[in-house]
Amino acid sequence: MNITVIGGGPAGLYISLLLKKRYPNWNITVYERHPAGVTYGWGVVFSDRTLAELREADYKSYTDITDNFVIWDTIDVWYGDRWTRCRGHVFAGIARRKLLSVLQARCQELGVVLHFEAEIEDPAQMAAKADVLIAADGVNSIVRKTYAHIFRPSLELGRARYIWFGTDKVLDAFTFIFRETEHGLFQVHAYPFDGATSTFIVECAEETWQRAGLDQADEAESIAYCEQLFADHLQGHRLLSNRSRWIRFVTVKNRTWHHENIVLLGDAAHTAHFSIGSGTKLAMEDAIALANAFEEHGDDLEAVFDEYESLRKPKVEAFQQAAIESQTYFEHVSRYLHMNPVQFTFHLLTRSGRMSFDNLRLRDPAFINTVEHDCAGVNGKAAPLFVPPPLLTQVAVGPQRLPNRLALDQPPAEDARDGTLSDEGAEALLALARREPALLITPPLAVTPEGRISPECVGLYREEHRDAWSALVERLHAERNTRVVAHLSHAGRRGATRPRRYGLDLPLPPSEAWPLLAPSPLPYTPASPQPKAMDTDDMAAVREAFVRAAQWAAEAGFDALQLNMAHGYLLASFLSPLTNQRDDEYGGSLENRMRFPLEVFDAVRAVWPDDRPLGVLLNVTDWEPGGMTEEEAVTVARALKEHGCDFVQVAVGQTTPNSRPVYGRNYLKSYSDLIRNEVRLPTICGGYLLTADDVNTLVAAGRADLCVLTVEEASP
Amino acid sequence: MNIGIGLPNTKADATGECLLEWARRTDEGPFSSLGVLDRMVYQSYEPMLTLAAAAGVTRRVRLAATIIAAPLRNTAILAKQAASLDALSGGRFVLGLALGARQEDYDAVGAPYRGRGRRFDEQLLTLRTFWQEESPIGPRPVQAGGPPILVGGMSERTFARVARYADGYMHGGGPPRAFARMAEKARAAWRDAGRPGKPLLWGMAYFAFGEEAAEAARHYLLDYYAFTGPFARRIAEGLLTTPQAVRQFLRGYADAGCDELILFPGVSDVEQLDRLADILA
Ligand SMILES: Cc1cc2nc3c(=O)[nH]c(=O)nc-3n(C[C@H](O)[C@H](O)[C@H](O)COP(=O)(O)OP(=O)(O)OC[C@H]3O[C@@H](n4cnc5c(N)ncnc54)[C@H](O)[C@@H]3O)c2cc1C
Numbered sequence: 001m002n003i004t005v006i007g008g009g010p011a012g013l014y015i016s017l018l019l020k021k022r023y024p025n026w027n028i029t030v031y032e033r034h035p036a037g038v039t040y041g042w043g044v045v046f047s048d049r050t051l052a053e054l055r056e057a058d059y060k061s062y063t064d065i066t067d068n069f070v071i072w073d074t075i076d077v078w079y080g081d082r083w084t085r086c087r088g089h090v091f092a093g094i095a096r097r098k099l100l101s102v103l104q105a106r107c108q109e110l111g112v113v114l115h116f117e118a119e120i121e122d123p124a125q126m127a128a129k130a131d132v133l134i135a136a137d138g139v140n141s142i143v144r145k146t147y148a149h150i151f152r153p154s155l156e157l158g159r160a161r162y163i164w165f166g167t168d169k170v171l172d173a174f175t176f177i178f179r180e181t182e183h184g185l186f187q188v189h190a191y192p193f194d195g196a197t198s199t200f201i202v203e204c205a206e207e208t209w210q211r212a213g214l215d216q217a218d219e220a221e222s223i224a225y226c227e228q229l230f231a232d233h234l235q236g237h238r239l240l241s242n243r244s245r246w247i248r249f250v251t252v253k254n255r256t257w258h259h260e261n262i263v264l265l266g267d268a269a270h271t272a273h274f275s276i277g278s279g280t281k282l283a284m285e286d287a288i289a290l291a292n293a294f295e296e297h298g299d300d301l302e303a304v305f306d307e308y309e310s311l312r313k314p315k316v317e318a319f320q321q322a323a324i325e326s327q328t329y330f331e332h333v334s335r336y337l338h339m340n341p342v343q344f345t346f347h348l349l350t351r352s353g354r355m356s357f358d359n360l361r362l363r364d365p366a367f368i369n370t371v372e373h374d375c376a377g378v379n380g381k382a383a384p385l386f387v388p389p390p391l392l393t394q395v396a397v398g399p400q401r402l403p404n405r406l407a408l409d410q411p412p413a414e415d416a417r418d419g420t421l422s423d424e425g426a427e428a429l430l431a432l433a434r435r436e437p438a439l440l441i442t443p444p445l446a447v448t449p450e451g452r453i454s455p456e457c458v459g460l461y462r463e464e465h466r467d468a469w470s471a472l473v474e475r476l477h478a479e480r481n482t483r484v485v486a487h488l489s490h491a492g493r494r495g496a497t498r499p500r501r502y503g504l505d506l507p508l509p510p511s512e513a514w515p516l517l518a519p520s521p522l523p524y525t526p527a528s529p530q531p532k533a534m535d536t537d538d539m540a541a542v543r544e545a546f547v548r549a550a551q552w553a554a555e556a557g558f559d560a561l562q563l564n565m566a567h568g569y570l571l572a573s574f575l576s577p578l579t580n581q582r583d584d585e586y587g588g589s590l591e592n593r594m595r596f597p598l599e600v601f602d603a604v605r606a607v608w609p610d611d612r613p614l615g616v617l618l619n620v621t622d623w624e625p626g627g628m629t630e631e632e633a634v635t636v637a638r639a640l641k642e643h644g645c646d647f648v649q650v651a652v653g654q655t656t657p658n659s660r661p662v663y664g665r666n667y668l669k670s671y672s673d674l675i676r677n678e679v680r681l682p683t684i685c686g687g688y689l690l691t692a693d694d695v696n697t698l699v700a701a702g703r704a705d706l707c708v709l710t711v712e713e714a715s716p
Numbered sequence: 717m718n719i720g721i722g723l724p725n726t727k728a729d730a731t732g733e734c735l736l737e738w739a740r741r742t743d744e745g746p747f748s749s750l751g752v753l754d755r756m757v758y759q760s761y762e763p764m765l766t767l768a769a770a771a772g773v774t775r776r777v778r779l780a781a782t783i784i785a786a787p788l789r790n791t792a793i794l795a796k797q798a799a800s801l802d803a804l805s806g807g808r809f810v811l812g813l814a815l816g817a818r819q820e821d822y823d824a825v826g827a828p829y830r831g832r833g834r835r836f837d838e839q840l841l842t843l844r845t846f847w848q849e850e851s852p853i854g855p856r857p858v859q860a861g862g863p864p865i866l867v868g869g870m871s872e873r874t875f876a877r878v879a880r881y882a883d884g885y886m887h888g889g890g891p892p893r894a895f896a897r898m899a900e901k902a903r904a905a906w907r908d909a910g911r912p913g914k915p916l917l918w919g920m921a922y923f924a925f926g927e928e929a930a931e932a933a934r935h936y937l938l939d940y941y942a943f944t945g946p947f948a949r950r951i952a953e954g955l956l957t958t959p960q961a962v963r964q965f966l967r968g969y970a971d972a973g974c975d976e977l978i979l980f981p982g983v984s985d986v987e988q989l990d991r992l993a994d995i996l997a
Contacts, residue, residue, distance in 0.1 A: 688904035
C-alpha cells in the first residue's frame with residue numbers, strides 16, 4: 001500500500017511509525033511544511049492512562065518519550081495574594097520539540113520517508129496518487145477545508161485570547177495564576193516540561209486584551225507586558241517566544257472523519273481546549289486506533305475507517321464535553337473572584353466534572369481537610385482538628401440559618417381531593433421529614449382551583465386547606481425540626497390535565513376540564529385546550545390569590561415560601577418569549593415579560609413575614625431555540641434579588657413540550673453555579689443528585705447552597 | 717428482575733409452528749414475558765400479529781412489542797391493535813415504541829422519513845385517548861389506563877419522551893455499563909417531569925449456546941444490524957454464549973435497576989430455550 005501522510009505533528013508521525021512497524025513493505029511518506037526541528041509551542045502534558053496505551057503500541061518510542069519526561073504531582077493556584085496547593089495528581093511533561101524528534105527518529109529507523117519543507121496545497125491530487133491519504137495536518141487542516149462539504153466541520157471560536165510562551169523559570173507544579181489588573185483579569189496556565197524550561201500560557205478576555213492595548217502590541221511588546229505583569233512569579237526569568245501570537249482557541253468538530261481513501265487524524269478531526277491538556281494525547285490515541293483498525297480489516301478501507309471513527313468519536317466527544325466545561329470556566333472565571341482561595345481552588349479543580357470531593361480526598365487528604373474547615377467556617381490553630389463534611393455545615397438563607405445542605409421535595413400530588421392532601425400524602429411528607437433535610441419542600445400548592453395541574457393536586461386556596469396544613473406543619477416540626485417550604489404555584493396553560501401517572505400534559509376530557517389562563521392564547525400541546533389570554537382583571541385575581549395563599553401559608557406556620565416561575569407554569573410563561581406573545585406592557589421586552597411575575601412577587605413579599613425566607617423556583621433556560629436564555633435568567637434573578645428574593649431553586653425546560661433536554665447525573669449544576677455566582681443569590685440545586693459526594697462537591701465548590709437529593713429506595 | 721424471551725420472529729428460517737412452539741415453551745418456563753422485534757424490509761413476521769398468535773397459545777406470560785417503529789404505522793390502527801391484543805390476552809400486553817432508524821422501512825410503507833420525530837410525539841400524545849372511556853373506538857384494554865407504554869432509543873430526546881408520555885424505557889442492547897448510563901438518564905428525566913414512582917426499565921440481549929449455534933447467531937446479527945455500520949460487529953460480539961456470560965450479564969443488569977430483561981435467541985432452534993432455562997434454574 002502507498003500511504004501519504006500530510007503533517008508531521010504527533011498524529012502524523014505516530015500513525016506512520018505504527019503502520020510501518022506492522023507493515024514494513026508499505027510505502028509511507030510524510031509531508032511536513034516546516035523544516036525538521038522547527039515547531040510551535042513548548043511543552044505538552046500527558047496523564048498516566050495514555051502512557052499504558054503508548055507502551056503497548058510501540059515500546060521503543062514509549063521508552064524514548066518517557067525517558068525525557070518531567071513528572072510532578074502538584075497543582076498550585078495563585079489567586080490574590082495567596083496560593084493553595086493540591087497534591088496527588090499525576091502529570092508528565094515533555095517538550096513538543098523533543099517529542100517530535102523522538103517520533104521522527106523512530107520513523108526514520110523504521111523506514112518512513114519524511115519530507116520536510118514540503119507544504120501540500122492540493123490534497124485531492126495527493127489522494128488520487130495514494131492508496132490512503134492520512135490528514136494529520138493540524139487545526140487548520142487544508143484537507144478538511146478542501147473536503148468541507150463532506151466532513152462538514154464546525155469551528156467554534158473561544159471568547160478568550162491566549163498566547164503560548166515558554167519561560168526559563170523552572171516550575172515544580174502545574175501552576176495557575178490569576179491576576180487582576182485595571183484592564184481586567186489575566187490568568188496563566190504554566191507547567192514544567194524539560195527540566196530547564198516551562199510552558200507559560202497567558203489568557204484573558206477579549207475586552208481585557210483590547211483595553212490593555214495588546215491588540216496593537218507586537219511580539220516583543222506582548223512579552224514585555226506579560227513579563228512585567230507576572231514579574232513576581234518570574235523572579236527575573238524571561239518569557240520566551242516562538243512565533244507566539246494572541247489567538248482564540250478553535251474547537252473543531254467534524255460530522256464525519258473519513259471520505260473515500262482519506263481519513264482525518266488528531267487536531268484536523270477534533271480539538272479540545274488546552275486547559276485540560278489532552279490534544280496530543282488524543283492525537284496519538286487516534287493513531288493507535290487507526291493502526292489497530294488496519295490490523296483488523298486489512299485493505300477494506302471502508303471497514304477500517306468505520307471502525308476507527310466509531311471507536312474514537314464517542315471518546316473524543318466525551319473529552320470535548322469536559323474541555324468545553326473547562327474552557328467555559330476560564331472564560332467566566334472573573335465570576336468566581338468573590339470566593340476565598342480555598343473554595344476558588346476547589347471550584348477550579350472540579351470545573352470539568354471529572355473530579356469530585358471524594359476523588360480529591362483520595363489524592364490529597366490534607367487539602368480536603370482544609371476545604372472542610374473552610375466550608376465549616378473555622379480556621380487556624382484553635383479550630384477543631386476535624387469538622388463535618390460540607391453537606392452537614394450550616395448555611396444562611398435570607399434571615400435564617402439552616403443546619404445542613406439537604407433539601408427534599410415531592411412531585412405534584414396524585415390523590416388529593418378538592419385540593420386537600422390525602423392521608424397518604426401527609427404520611428409521605430412525614431417520612432421525608434424523618435430523613436432530616438434542612439428544607440422540606442411541599443408539592444406544588446395551587447393558589448386557585450384553576451391553578452391545579454390535575455384534579456388530584458393539592459392547593460392552598462381555601463381556609464380548610466390552611467387549617468389542614470397548619471396541623472401537618474406542626475407534626476412535621478415535631479418530627480425532626482425540619483423547615484417546611486410552601487411551594488406556591490399556578491399551572492396556567494398546563495392546568496386541567498390527567499394525573500401524571502398516565503403521562504404529562506394529557507388533557508382532561510372536556511366534561512371535567514376547567515378554563516385555563518395564560519399570557520397568550522397558545523395551547524400547551526396540540527391536544528390541549530386553548531387558554532384565555534389574561535386581561536388586567538385576571539392578573540389582579542391571580543396576584544390576589546398568591547397573596548392570600550402566602551398569608552395562609554404564614555398562618556399555617558410554614559418556615560419559607562417558594563413561588564413557582566418554572567417549567568412553563570403561569571408565571572414562567574410570562575417570562576419566556578416562546579409563550580408570551582403579548583403586545584401590551586406585559587409582553588415583548590424582557591422588562592415587560594418580567595413585569596407580572598415581579599408584581600406577584602412584590603405583593604407576596606409585602607405580606608410574607610420578614611424573618612422567613614422567600615424564594616423562587618426559576619427556569620434558567622428553556623432548552624429550546626427562541627426561548628429564554630441564561631443571560632435573561634440572570635437578569636430576572638437580579639431583579640428578584642433587588643425585590644427581596646432570598647433564594648432561587650434552579651429549573652430548566654418544559655416551557656413547551658418541545659424542549660430538548662440533556663439529562664443525566666447532576667444536569668443542573670452549571671445553571672445553579674451561574675445564578676449563585678453571577679447574581680450572588682443562594683441557590684438550591686436538584687438535577688438527579690444521588691450521593692453525599694454529589695452534594696459535597698457542589699457545596700464545597702460554591703456551585704449551590706443546598707441540594708435536592710433524589711432518594712431512591714435501594715433494591716434488596 | 718424478570719427474564720423474558722424474545723421470539724425469533726426476524727429469523728428467516730423460523731416457521732409459524734416454530735414461533736408458536738417458542739411461545740408455548742416460554743409460557744411453561746420460568747420466564748415472565750415474550751418479546752418481538754419489528755422490521756419492515758426483512759424476512760420477518762409482523763410483530764403485533766405474532767403476539768396475537770402467541771396470545772392464543774399462552775396463558776401466563778406478558779406479550780411485549782419490543783419494539784415497534786411507531787411512525788411507520790397509523791396511530792388509530794396501532795391503538796386499536798394494542799387495545800385488542802390487551803383484551804384478547806386478558807391484560808398481558810406491553811407496547812414498546814421507537815422511531816425506527818431505517819429509511820427503507822419508511823419508503824416501503826410510504827411514510828415520510830423526515831419529520832418522523834415530530835410525528836412520533838403526536839402519536840404518543842394521542843395514543844392513550846383511544847383507550848379512554850369516552851373513545852368511540854374500542855375495544856377497551858383490560859389493563860387500567862391501557863397497556864404500559866415503553867419508549868426506546870438513544871437520542872437525548874428519547875428520555876424526554878419516556879418521561880412525558882410513557883411508563884418506562886426500553887434499551888436497545890449493550891453491556892450493563894451502557895444500560896446503566898441510559899437508565900440514569902431515564903430516571904433523571906422521570907423525576908424532572910414530576911412523575912410519581914420510577915420508570916420501568918427494560919433491556920435486551922442475544923444468546924446462543926454451542927459453537928455452531930453461536931457462529932450462526934453472529935452471522936445473523938451481522939446481517940440484521942448491517943444498517944448500523946460498525947456497530948453490528950459490537951452487537952455480534954455481545955452475544956451471550958456461555959453460562960458464565962449469561963450470569964454476569966444478568967447480575968450487571970439487575971444491579972443497574974433493570975426490571976425486565978428480554979433474551980432473544982440468535983438461532984431459532986427451540987432446544988436453545990431449554991439450555992437457557994437450565995442456566996437460570
Ligand atoms: C496553547 C496550547 C497548549 C497545548 N497544550 C497541550 C498539552 O499540554 N498537552 C497536550 O496533549 N496537548 C496540548 N495542546 C494540543 C496539541 O498541541 C495538539 O492537540 C496536538 O499537537 C495535535 O497533534 P496533530 O499532529 O494533530 O497536529 P499538529 O501538532 O498541529 O501537527 C500538524 C502538522 O501538520 C503540518 N501541516 C499543516 N498543514 C500542512 C500542509 N498543508 N502541508 C504540510 N504540512 C502541514 C504542521 O506544520 C504541523 O507540523 C495544546 C495546544 C495549544 C494551542
